[in-house]
Amino acid sequence: MGEYRVWLRFKRNRPGLVGGLLLLLVAVAAITAPWLTPHSPTEANLVRAFGPPSKHHSLGTDELGRDLLSRLLYGGRVSLTMGIVSLGISLTVGTALGAMGAYCGGRLDNLIGRLMDMLLAFPPLLLAIAIISLAGPGLTNAMIAVGVVQIPVFARLIRGQILILKEQEFVIAARATGATDLNMLVVHLLPNCLSPLIVQSTFVFATAILSAAMLGFLGLGAQPPSPEWGAMLSKARGYLRVAPALSILPGLAIMMSVLSLNLLGDALRDALDPKLGAVRRQV
């Protein structure tokens, strides 16, 4: 299908456009954070703790007197980075495993399938927590854990796609003209999996941000004083009565990012191929 027709279909999807704009907003805010706010996200000043919104601090300050707006903006950097890195891990490893299984078949395929079954049998969040319990809490380990949890999603998707593609005439023709295995995969098979991969990646990105925030909230992900949204909410819980804004705004930021990706994913699925049937491994 031509890219132009996909765009025409996507353009008609209003929630999808809203999602795209929202994502753009979150990304631009995160990238330009140092220019949008003069305050450091981590510099504490107890004198100004729980400050109300003012000219200097447009959203007020938190329990340590840090500028809330700065923390929210810089938090976007942490969350988006975590989402991208986790997505990268699950996308590359999952695609490689799925392609290998489908392409080689036999015992290897069986082994990979069984491993993926095992990963899927676990509640996603619990699996991430189990990995962190062994590797130790922290930003890096949280990203790896969230990435590993989503590997089976891509492995299954790619395996299914390649098994279908393998029977198609153009692939048989390529095989007949003597294409090498690597050539087959890179030139003929994987490019044809692109549409479902894009849709799936959007959903996994959303789930990764959500999971990373949950781990941060549990104290297993990004550690203070990092302005990670989940970790911020975990601290804010103690000041629910004194400073409700601290419990509301970071959550709103998480929801906006996740919502934008979910809207975008739904729209992309409809535009690229309504029958795609991407799966969500929701936490």
Added chain:
Amino acid sequence: MQTFLYRRVTLTVTTVLLLLVVMFTLLRIIPGSPAEILAGDFATGKDIEELKQAWGLDQPLHVQLLIYLSRVLRGDFGRSVVTRRPVMTEIQGRLRPTLELVLMASLVATVVGLIAGVVSAVRRYSALDGLVMVFAILGVSMPNFWLALLLMLLFGVTLGWFPIVGVGTPAHLVLPSLSLAAAQAAIIARQTRSAMLEVLSQDYVRTARSKGLPERVVIYRHALKNALVPVLTIVGLLFSRLVGGSVVVESVFSRPGMGRLLVDSISLRDYPVVQGVVVVIAVAVAVVNLVIDLGYAWIDPRVRYT
């Protein structure tokens, strides 16, 4: 049905066994000797020696694995590093709050999700449908711990209708189960709606209508029954997701359940408890999934042949 039963049970058993082997291996891959890790930070030389004896850690690896499997399969995960009580005793004391929460949340999620999905499909493109779908997409995008904080703020702090922390009375269960159920209700509503729309466009629904059957009968007797089949797959995954989510929700509401135990044990580096909780939850999820799959195959015979 028998081959399916056999195949499905074997799959569950191998998955659980494989999981145990992975846990066993991981504990030997991470830095530090397994005995030191299992004995905790404040262990004496005697503690470590005892552990080595009890778990056969001085034996060759394959013997260690067999000892490990035989102990774990009997529910013996050793003692907590912190409280020195058997891990199983610790876990048993935490089962109830988690079970209550997960069961209540599955009830809420299923009932709300199904009703919302059916209503929204039957009144497609109405304002009500739009509203349900907006709530559904918000529901899947909202972190459950944030919803929990918002509910605490509104119903606990501002209105004072429900207690915000602890367990005990049914009132303590309201806010946690709502926060846990919301996302799952949203998923079920979306799935029910699309399944219902698919079914409502089928020929047999048109036939039922043209026979002059009342709309209520067409929707509930003819359409919903068939739409429920794909929805069941989603409901099957519900338990697993709720158990995972309960970890977070229990933390927010300070409920002394399994999830709380897990998170606390991780920060205290209490490995025997962490291992015990992970295995118990994994086995529970595997068994529930098995039961749901078998029920699914019983309702929809096509499943048995795939």
